[in-house]
Amino acid sequence: MRRNQAKLLALAGILCAVAVAGSTLSFPVFGSKCAPVQHMVNILCAVFLGPWYGVGAAFVASLLRNLMGLGSLLAFPGSMCGALLCGLAYRRTKNLILTLAAEVFGTGIIGGLLSYPIAILFMGKAAGDIAFYAYVVPFLVSTAGGSILAGALVLALQKSGALKAMHTALEH
Numbered sequence: 001m002r003r004n005q006a007k008l009l010a011l012a013g014i015l016c017a018v019a020v021a022g023s024t025l026s027f028p029v030f031g032s033k034c035a036p037v038q039h040m041v042n043i044l045c046a047v048f049l050g051p052w053y054g055v056g057a058a059f060v061a062s063l064l065r066n067l068m069g070l071g072s073l074l075a076f077p078g079s080m081c082g083a084l085l086c087g088l089a090y091r092r093t094k095n096l097i098l099t100l101a102a103e104v105f106g107t108g109i110i111g112g113l114l115s116y117p118i119a120i121l122f123m124g125k126a127a128g129d130i131a132f133y134a135y136v137v138p139f140l141v142s143t144a145g146g147s148i149l150a151g152a153l154v155l156a157l158q159k160s161g162a163l164k165a166m167h168t169a170l171e172h
Contacts, residue, residue, distance in 0.1 A: 007170055008049055012057045015041045019061035023070040034138055039146025042083040043103050047154055051087025058083040073122050077114035078139050082107030096154055100147040107143040112136035
């Protein structure tokens with residue numbers, strides 16, 4: 001049991017490091033930094049680790065990105081909501097398309113809407129300066145790109161048989 005947990009934690013750490021390193025490939029859209037690699041990592045966490053490790057990895061990646069000046073406070077609601085929803089979707093259905101859609105909805109819509117109060121309370125944005133849905137579009141752009149990357153990667157792993165082998169290795 002402990003050996004399995006160590007494997008899961010090690011993979012979560014590696015995926016977290018990929019998310020942080022990948023955040024150097026971000027681009028600004030309106031008031032947020034779009035980091036599609038984080039969303040790819042959310043989906044990989046959903047497929048390999050489940051929702052709770054995914055949320056943990058998203059939190060740690062967001063924290064590290066903020067400490068390193070590679071992200072903003074808006075990374076927390078976007079990445080964590082997406083990780084939770086896509087992790088739950090994959091756990092319940094094992095359907096990749098539904099998992100990708102859950103990531104897009106969780107990050108783009110829910111995370112985008114939750115970013116509004118965070119921007120006002122913690123980032124000093126005036127309520128009149130931004131609309132409550134202002135972060136939805138940039139989050140959707142970011143998560144769509146990351147979801148496409150993750151979908152292509154997971155499909156390639158499925159076709160090669162590596163996905164099944166990786167799941168087997170993580171279970172024992």
